[in-house]
Amino acid sequence: MAFDSVDQYRTHLKNYAIQEGFEIHRLKNERTRVTIICANGGCPWRIHVSPAADGKTFIVKSYTDRHTCSGRKTKIAAANSRWAASKLAPHIKANPSMTIKSIHAMMRVQCGLKPSNQQLYRARMMAKEDIEGNHVKSFAQLLAYLELVDQYNPVTVIKIEFVERQDMNENPMFKRLFVCFKACIKGFLQGCKPFIGLWGNFLAATTSDGDNDLFPVAFGVVEVERKDSWMWFLVCLYIALQSEVDYVPHSTFMPDKQKVTKCIFLNLCNIEIYLWVAAKAYTLADLQKAMVEMKDISVDAHDWLMKNPPSRWSRHAFDQGAKIDHVTNNMTESFNQWIAPYRDKPIVNLIDQLKVQLMTRFQKRYASACTFKGTITPAVRKRLDSIERAAWGYTGYAAGLYEFEVNDKDHTVVVKLADRTCIV
Numbered sequence: 001m002a003f004d005s006v007d008q009y010r011t012h013l014k015n016y017a018i019q020e021g022f023e024i025h026r027l028k029n030e031r032t033r034v035t036i037i038c039a040n041g042g043c044p045w046r047i048h049v050s051p052a053a054d055g056k057t058f059i060v061k062s063y064t065d066r067h068t069c070s071g072r073k074t075k076i077a078a079a080n081s082r083w084a085a086s087k088l089a090p091h092i093k094a095n096p097s098m099t100i101k102s103i104h105a106m107m108r109v110q111c112g113l114k115p116s117n118q119q120l121y122r123a124r125m126m127a128k129e130d131i132e133g134n135h136v137k138s139f140a141q142l143l144a145y146l147e148l149v150d151q152y153n154p155v156t157v158i159k160i161e162f163v164e165r166q167d168m169n170e171n172p173m174f175k176r177l178f179v180c181f182k183a184c185i186k187g188f189l190q191g192c193k194p195f196i197g198l199w200g201n202f203l204a205a206t207t208s209d210g211d212n213d214l215f216p217v218a219f220g221v222v223e224v225e226r227k228d229s230w231m232w233f234l235v236c237l238y239i240a241l242q243s244e245v246d247y248v249p250h251s252t253f254m255p256d257k258q259k260v261t262k263c264i265f266l267n268l269c270n271i272e273i274y275l276w277v278a279a280k281a282y283t284l285a286d287l288q289k290a291m292v293e294m295k296d297i298s299v300d301a302h303d304w305l306m307k308n309p310p311s312r313w314s315r316h317a318f319d320q321g322a323k324i325d326h327v328t329n330n331m332t333e334s335f336n337q338w339i340a341p342y343r344d345k346p347i348v349n350l351i352d353q354l355k356v357q358l359m360t361r362f363q364k365r366y367a368s369a370c371t372f373k374g375t376i377t378p379a380v381r382k383r384l385d386s387i388e389r390a391a392w393g394y395t396g397y398a399a400g401l402y403e404f405e406v407n408d409k410d411h412t413v414v415v416k417l418a419d420r421t422c423i424v
């Protein structure tokens with residue numbers, strides 16, 4: 001057996017010992033000769049290598065391939081976190097969300113090892129850093145990267161904030177980052193609904209395009225999600241939008257608070273049903289009916305809900321200017337899933353990969369829009385068709401240019417198209 005260098009030999013022996021489950025001890029460890037024995041005292045296993053005649057290649061000069069020590073070990077000192085990271089790297093590259101449980105199974109099956117959880121957490125972090133770069137280094141590269149973005153995509157609005165320094169000789173420490181790409185600013189202002197869903201944790205503003213599809217507007221990385229970091233994010237968003245237009249359009253904002261409401265009602269199934277009926281009501285009459293039924297079950301739930309103006313939670317009272325009738329913030333949840341593979345990456349990789357994702361998404365939407373026919377987008381057309389089918393059982397009688405009396409067998413409603421109202 002021959003090795004190209006002494007280092008190659010050392011690595012090979014280390015992997016072999018881990019694979020076979022025994023500790024090694026380097027009896028001689030020099031550039032010109034290396035003798036390794038089994039670390040278990042008295043065990044005869046031993047290997048000795050030294051350079052061949054060419055002076056470069058290392059060859060095995062003597063080898064005793066026999067152990068008298070008992071049983072293989074499942075914890076080997078040489079199989080440390082760094083070693084485990086090198087084994088893990090190809091797997092983590094293929095599956096970045098690999099769980100500690102899966103890594104345990106892999107180590108057990110492939111190497112016969114049972115490392116501690118802590119060791120595997122460290123190894124997984126090292127493997128990710130090997131693949132994606134180090135977080136600290138990435139923050140150091142951030143300013144250079146942002147300068148490049150500014151150079152090649154000048155309308156993009158990027159705001160970065162550092163922790164206030166007592167001593168100006170200290171290195172600046174990152175606090176917050178806001179990014180709103182040029183295409184997102186223009187796309188929102190020119191082709192989306194004046195509605196913005198806000199999503200916390202990794203701060204983000206998203207909206208819905210003309211075909212009711214998710215359209216990310218801006219994102220931010222902050223030290224912690226709280227009122228002042230949100231205020232900073234929203235001011236940055238306003239500045240970004242204002243950089244393109246003199247007057248930022250009146251927009252409706254939906255914060256990520258639906259979970260709170262859901263938790264309050266989680267154990268009260270019937271109340272939750274009426275809550276959603278009330279929230280999804282298209283008319284005041286539907287809302288009032290649901291609220292009466294809710295009151296029969298719980299006066300407290302009814303009173304708590306009525307303290308909040310229906311314009312904030314019931315569809316029939318929403319601001320029509322938003323041109324959207326979502327009662328949940330599921331749109332921002334989709335954004336969460338969309339960014340999930342990238343959120344743990346070092347900051348420069350994160351911004352760059354989100355940029356690539358956005359480019360890919362916008363290009364697909366553009367290509368799809370090029371095939372549209374007419375003035376109504378496909379998703380909206382589908383919805384109109386469905387509403388049209390649902391209206392087959394109704395008859396409308398004109399009572400003026402924009403007013404109709406509409407009835408089925410049991411009900412009559414007054415529809416005023418000019419006011420966009422439907423009164424029972």
Ligand SMILES: [Zn+2]
Nearest residue numbers: 038043067069
């Ligand atoms: Zn041995």
